[in-house]
Amino acid sequence: MRNTICLRAAVVLGMLLVLGGGLQSAAGAEDFAHIETILREVDTRSTFGDGDFAALLTVITEDPEKGVEQTVVRQFRRDREDQFAMLIQEPRVQRGQGYLMDGENLWFYDPSSRQFSHTSLKETFQDSDARNSDFTAWSYAEDYEITEYTEGQLGVNSVYIVLLAALHDEVTYPYLKLWVTQENALILKVEEYSLTQRLMRTALFPSYARVGDSVIPRQMVFVDELAEGQRTQIAFSEMSVQPIPDYVFTRAYLEQVNR
Amino acid sequence: MRTVLKTAVRSVFRQKRRSLLLAGAIAFGMLMITLMNGFTEGMLTNVRDNLSHALGGHVFVSGQEITETGRVVSRIDFDDRLQTLLETNSAEIASITRRSQTFGTVVFGSRQSAQMLYGVDFQAEERLRTSVAVTAGSLEAVMEDDQAIALPDSLAQRLGVELGETVLIRLDTVTGQRNVGEFWVRAFIEDQAELGMSAAFGHRAYVNTLLNLPSDSYQSLNLFLHDLFAADKMADQFRDVLPLRPVGEDGDDQAAAFGFGPFGQQQAPEPWDGIRFTIATINDIMEPIEAVVLVLDRLSLGVFAVLLVIIVVGITNTFRMIVLERTKEIGTMRALGMQRPTVRRIFLAEAAFLGLFGGVVGLGLALGAMTVVSRLTVAEPGLQFFLAQGRFTFQLVPQVVLLHFAILTFVCLASAYWPARSAADLPPIKALGGHL
Known part of the structure; x- marks a missing residue:
């Protein structure tokens, strides 16, 4: 009799635990769905859909060893074709260098050797703390899954603090921590972690601009969390969504424009 | 007369x-x-x-497999055929090294410098222990800690690192993800920068963790032979027995055999299953x-x-x-x-x-x-x-x-x-x- 009571109690307890867990995961899934929606919105707004985008970028890199360096770059983007072209205009010694992405290929052009070399979105941009992928559209919802989120404050903004883990090993950083505003779903800060979960880089997006239907950071700050004192600031100006001629996204253009 | x-x-x-x-x-x-x-x-x-000294052998065997996303990843796991080949030729082999390698950035304070890092099994590599000239600290101290490292002299001077301090190494996993390792500097070694081949040495198990490889895997198997001129013959034996990687058009396979390849960043010329090998000898670069x-x-x-x-x-x-x-x-x-x-x-x-x-x-x-x-x-x-x-x-x-x-x-x-x-x-x- 006593054994039967114990058995029943164990079964009831087990059922409660399973039910409780199920309810909790259902609630978690619901919450994550809300954050997922926000991330999809962030991704969608960072692309230019059917339109083109052009801007002038001023990249200021601070390095305790090398000092402060400024690079001015003209950027052209056509997200629907996975294309972008970037032409370096300053400093003078690097004028003529450029990047061209077409689909999965990314080339770097050096006018001194008149040669294109393959590079990758994961590579750093011109020895700065920015990566080539920082100049393309975001895809958080596609590449990452949400592992945890909390609500918090960043300055005067109420934010969701979201922890993401990569869904595959194609992305540069396996773990991310995002600060997204609750009011208008803007990413204000991103911490990027290594596979060993060590903070490697912090990206800050203090201001945004609406360009056509898209919203993109007007200013980006990247702080290297491993090398002390290394940071890069990127400011966007002369932003435009006017159609860009097809020939801009060709190797011939990069060769020709630099002559 | x-x-x-x-x-x-x-x-x-x-x-x-x-x-x-x-x-x-x-x-x-x-x-x-x-x-x-x-x-x-x-x-x-x-x-x-x-x-031979710089590359660590006379015959070089490397293995590559293709990930689900089509990336070529450098990796060798235990293989019966390879093991049998090594046992059959043991009389001609003076020493065997099984290494992992990566080209990373060593960071110390605000200074950083690119550096080749080899993950080695110090216990098994007697030749390395006897041939590397230690200028400060000792290889025994490196062998004691899993996260210990021997750094080239010139790099230590560039970064201003002292014995006992910790350096970070920024590197990519075999599939190209960013990772960071924390290493304790236990020895300085005379580098071979004059040969264009300066290298730091850490424990293979830890380097593998950073590369996202199993701890007992490795990326290159190098053989030192008693008779250097037997290298080609032995390489042919290995080629006859092991499944070989299809020859690429750009010669990446040859570079990978010597540990120069852009590991984890290559696209496969044509897909294959399991691990395929690339075998080269010192004579190929000679x-x-x-x-x-x-x-x-x-x-x-x-x-x-x-x-x-x-x-x-x-x-x-x-x-x-x-x-x-x-x-x-x-x-x-x-x-x-x-x-x-x-x-x-x-x-x-x-x-x-x-x-x-x-x-x-x-x-x-x-x-x-x-x-x-x-x-x-x-x-x-x-x-x-x-x-x-x-x-x-x-x-x-x-x-x-x-x-x-x-x-x-x-x-x-x-x-x-x-x-x-x-x-x-x-x-x-x-x-x-x-x-x-």
Whole structure:
């Protein structure tokens, strides 16, 4: 009799635990769905859909060893074709260098050797703390899954603090921590972690601009969390969504424009 | 025969100055060809040794597999066929190294520098323990901690790192994800920056963790052989047994075999299942260097040929003059009953004597020059790849030296043959009268 009571109690307890867990995961899934929606919105707004985008970028890199360096770059983007072209205009010694992405290929052009070399979105941009992928559209919802989120404050903004883990090993950083505003779903800060979960880089997006239907950071700050004192600031100006001629996204253009 | 030799030697010493000039020309030829050959042979050996040491072996085996996303990842797991091959050839293998490697950025404070990092099994790599020159700390200290590292001297100086401090290494996993390792500096080693191959050494298990590989996997298997010249034969055996990676169009597979490939970043030329191997030998990278040495050898042979022509002309003219000068003497010898072949042999022996004497002197001078030059220490970084511990080394192949002697003697004999024959053919009466 006593054994039967114990058995029943164990079964009831087990059922409660399973039910409780199920309810909790259902609630978690619901919450994550809300954050997922926000991330999809962030991704969608960072692309230019059917339109083109052009801007002038001023990249200021601070390095305790090398000092402060400024690079001015003209950027052209056509997200629907996975294309972008970037032409370096300053400093003078690097004028003529450029990047061209077409689909999965990314080339770097050096006018001194008149040669294109393959590079990758994961590579750093011109020895700065920015990566080539920082100049393309975001895809958080596609590449990452949400592992945890909390609500918090960043300055005067109420934010969701979201922890993401990569869904595959194609992305540069396996773990991310995002600060997204609750009011208008803007990413204000991103911490990027290594596979060993060590903070490697912090990206800050203090201001945004609406360009056509898209919203993109007007200013980006990247702080290297491993090398002390290394940071890069990127400011966007002369932003435009006017159609860009097809020939801009060709190797011939990069060769020709630099002559 | 004794009379012939005696007469020949006496004739050589009779005109000392002329004989010295002739022997000097021959000696110069021998000196040049011996020096050049000794230099190129020594240089080849040095380059081979330096490369073997820098790359860590004579035969290089690397493995690649394709991930689900189509990336080529460098990796070797336990393989029965590979193990059997190693056991079968164990008598010829002096040592085996199983390493992982990555090109990362070492960060210390605000300073950072790119650096090749090898993940090694210190216990198993006795050759590494005995060949690496430790300038501070010890490899035993490195072996004690999983996260310990031996850094090249030059890198430590650049970063300002002291023993016992911690450095970070920023690197990519085999699939290209960013990762960071924390290493404790336990030793500084003399690097091979002058060979263009500076490397830091850490524990393979920890490096594998950072590369996102299982701790017992590795990326390259290098074999040091007892006989370096057996490398190609052994590589062929491995190629016959192991599944090979399809040959790429861009030569990436060859680079990967030596650990130079952009691991984890390549797209497969055509897909395959499981791990495929790439096998290379030290001779594969020696080919272009050997081609350069061959050109040097050909050049020195050309110089030798020019010198031989000069020697031929010199000896022929000199012996014609000798015959003119000794016409009466030849007549007297013939009148006293000396036969024509004996007269001919006297002149030929004189030429052979000159050739041998010049050759020996040339060889002696070359050996002297080699001894002096090989004692000089050369600090020029660009030359270190061709030197042994900063010094030129010369290697003489006895068969080649003998061949050069034979060529010189033959040339001397051939040059003197016609004057010797005309001397032998002189009628005694005419010769006694001093007429040819």
